Amino acid sequence: MPSSAPGATMGPDKSEWVHESPEITELKRKALRVAKSNVPVLLTGENGTGKEVLAHFIHNNSATKEVVDKKPFIIVNCGAIPEDLIESELFGYEKGAFTGAEHTKEGAFELANGGTLFLDEIGELSLNAQVKLLRAVEYQSFRRLGGKQEIKVDVRIISATNVILHDAIKSGDFRQDLFYRLNVIELYIPALRHRKDEIPLLTEHFLKMFSEKYNIEKLYIAEDCMKCFKKYNWPGNVRELKNIIERCVVLSKDGVIDRDVLPQQITSQGCLPAERTTNDFNKSEGNFLEIEIGTPFEEIEKKVIQQTLSSCNNNKSEAANVLGVSRKTLHNKLDKYSKKMSEENASNP
Known part of the structure; x- marks a missing residue:
């Protein structure tokens, strides 16, 4: 060959x-x-x-x-x-x-x-x-x-x-x-942050993989550690999760992976202090959108699209996938909002 x-x-x-x-x-x-x-x-x-x-x-x-x-x-x-x-x-x-x-x-x-x-x-x-x-x-x-x-x-x-x-x-x-x-x-x-339900399954898969690689008996992940994983947004996606699990396997003790072996970026961003409320979390993470009752439907749609684009780093393909619409539909709606804004600016010099 x-x-x-x-x-x-x-x-x-x-x-x-x-x-x-x-x-x-x-x-x-x-x-x-x-x-x-x-x-x-x-x-x-x-x-x-x-x-x-x-x-x-x-x-x-x-x-x-x-x-x-x-x-x-x-x-x-x-x-x-x-x-x-x-x-x-x-x-x-x-x-x-x-x-x-x-x-x-x-x-x-x-x-x-x-x-x-x-x-x-x-x-x-x-x-x-x-x-x-x-x-x-x-x-x-x-x-x-x-x-x-x-x-x-x-x-x-x-x-x-x-x-x-x-x-x-x-x-x-x-x-x-x-x-x-x-x-x-x-x-x-x-992105992994848009399919977090898979994190436990992927975690188990990588745990098994690295336990075998390093000849370590079956490991278990602590509940509070898994909660951190589910809250963290994983900018490096599945590759980052895989690397983190390898680190945890190597540093684990007594057959359990707990928060002590997690890197700082996960414990500081993914694990929130118990005293913080759910409402505080929603506001700080930007994963939720507060809309006043009586807001016109078109304005609600516009805000949802803008917020989703922001959470996807302005990646229109990803935003369209998250919203459940085609990329063409998303482009059409953005063009409509842009055109309407231009018309409003022209009528209010």
Whole structure:
């Protein structure tokens, strides 16, 4: 088997998907349908939500296990490769193509032939690299750096980003034509703070994983510790929870994980003193919205949308998912409010 490039690696199997929320169950159903086709897929969501896990899941369900085991899964971290190396990482190079090219090297597209190429952090690609990638994705062919021969491949393209590509297109940082080519199907993974019901299940999964890794007998998590987990907003999502559980397993004593082994960011933000009231918590966290009785429905809707956008860091895809509407519906409502405000300003100079 050809060796992979520094930026293009054979990914370890991360296909185990622990979940129970309705949102992730529905996402899994969509992913299973997508897996049977070979269309480009764009995975979106915050860092740490599990985009690589989802990419593996799609790859592993594209055929029978016997066939999948023979199909490569190649990962390219687009944000970790210097701009002057990205072309050779993606397409390889011929011997003598540049100083130091002492032998021919296959790039990620060739290594992934017959399988899946996972382009992580696709929003970090330079515009120059985007042009070259567009052609390879569209025609499933390319030339090695310094080569003249057109090489045809059969590759499933799965891309992932935590960048809002619609905004990157508007700012000129991402090509619209490449976006449409990669975004034939978009699968959005909601943040952990919007599916906190899964925290106990994920916690048990990671407890078992790290207990086995460090050869520690079955551990239990104290009730007050789990309450902290449920109140904390997990900016690092599932990846952060996994890292915290590993820390807790290593520092645990007497078979129990309690608050003493939690890092400060969780105990200070996730665990509130008992004397604080529920109403105080709601106001301080910004998870609730107080609306005066008699407020017009349109004004209520506007406030809910604004508050949700704020809680999602202005990520419209995530806000639409939380509100249970399509991104287009959310855009239409925002446009309506903006137009109405402009009209009111014009009539009241």
